[in-house]
Amino acid sequence: MPDSIILVEARREMEICNACRYCEGFCAVFPAMTREREFSAADLTYLANLCHNCQGCYYACQYAPPHPFGVNVPQTFAVLREESYRHYAWPAPLARAFDKNGLVVALTTAGALALVLVLVSIFATGPLAVAHEGPGAFYQVIPWAAMTGVAVLTLAFSLLALARGGISFWRDAGKGAALRPRDIARGLHDAMTLKNLGGGGFGCNDIDESFSQNRRYLHHAMAYGFLACFAATSTAAFDDYVLKLPAPYPLFSAQVILGVLGGIGLIVGTSGLIRLKIIGNREPAAEHLFGADFALLALLWLAAATGLSLLAFRATDAMGTLLAIHLGLILSLVVVLPYSKFVHGIYRTLALIRNAAEASS
Template structure:
């Protein structure tokens, strides 16, 4: 009865507390029996007592396995999010299990604030950082270590950003490039529509295929408990992804600094993500109008322009809030590698959104051609880097949420199954 009310984590914490009290009493009795020499012995310095006995393993999977094994033993954080109940179902913690847990983690960091084994404890548990390192390793995938870091990605993004600008300067006559353009087809007088359409289709189709294959291989390797999938589990995973339930949906929010709890991260993420969704819908609306014979650029009051403008502004607002929250949050549970990945991902999205809004504002001025090339370059860089960076986390996380929903469904009895099992045998 107590276990159902308090949960296994709190019962484990109570048990550890009682064990610690009796252990201290037993230690004092043993010291008294050993004599005064033990009682007067010099205790080690504080720095020696709080230093970890051994540094965490450099291998992200080994460190995550060490961390989650200790979490499974403790169980105190089992009610915080989906990660800890899922870990308790995976006693072996194979590499696929750890990767699943890493992508199921939303980096809320509340567990770090609640954990009694973080530094200065000698176990030095840091669940958010350990799982973030595994995610970063998965994002990079087969890329060499020198090419997998944010620095290489920055150079590639800058090349994609400015190469179309340079190509436009070299290939488009100045009297066309710098002439104020207005009316239907103004964009295509600078960069032909077949070039735009073919470049975007090849970049996004290739990136989407690579990401889909990588997520599918991750799904096959994840393993774990039995799953039972249905439209209901798909709806549950979509709902969890859309509402960011593991970032405090329906609760006060995530730990920020010095015990403060705030929903700002979830709200900022919603602004950025749904703003990006609106810009995608703007692209689809523009393609639909183009198929009906209406050629871009479209009027300010048209659906593509309204969706794109609102989405771009929402993206910039959400990204600014995420950056502010990242700089003010407690850095102890953070992974330095993932912090760099996060910052670069926000910069990418900000350049895409900002260049699109500038193109809208300057589309009837002499700099429209250069702004068009710059915006297309930012979209190209976004697409090429999508399968191997933080911006791919949506696919990985949805796969983890879908598997977790299937595992939960498999643990529930089917309708009528309990009645059949209770029926007397013949």
């Protein structure tokens, strides 16, 4: 990544921190910092993505504003992380979507909803507001071929874009190191447990200088909720395409149970994280990035809420409308994922893997 204003600022702060080292026990960033003598752009990008934004070092820092040194590591790293998301995004022309992400999410959502409604108006075998029941009921609203074609195309593009971004990040910030199984296992463990938000047992500074585990638990609810919903969709796709058992599925099937638990996790997690952002102290935060954060959280919330509503009302004449809205939101989510804060999950996990490799060598 080329040197930018924020990279220069991050280097200045890391040089102060490397002389101070007061925060060494807070998280993985400071021990990783002490392994460097000079901070290249790749090293700073790695450290920024290793940071979990717990804000602990801001409240502990004797050089934080209003001190003339103005050290504000959480804020500086938040801006640098966002710059790295944009730099490694693929294809490059779409990377500008990060600049006005809130607006992009809104426009993409509107476009996806419009596309689904057009598909419905073309293909629906009857009026939307009538009850459709039994196996294959969803396909009476949008035929199997149209639903599958759009889903496969958008998901394939999204996965390709996420993979290309992750590979570029690793070549640069991961120094293209060989991936050893034990480092991958350690990195994944630290990512899945959010160890760096643990604060040595006290938690992080969610909203002010007091410690709490709330942000960690809410992030777990959201992330595991997302994974449960993905597992529900994958299981449903396997049943549908391989076993030829079309949706909707019984209440006590694996797909529905995973979908309900995932949907509840997503709603609890995203609602709580939005609240923490609203009531939290803005000084260690990068406030101009809030729009993008809120947009992704709101989209996840809406996707979960409409999914649960579709389940609750699938036997009624509201099913067709709810299905169209839910599919539009899911389509929008899949399209914006590579150009949203979602990529932090990939880059942070890769940073944790590099950290595990360097810590054990």
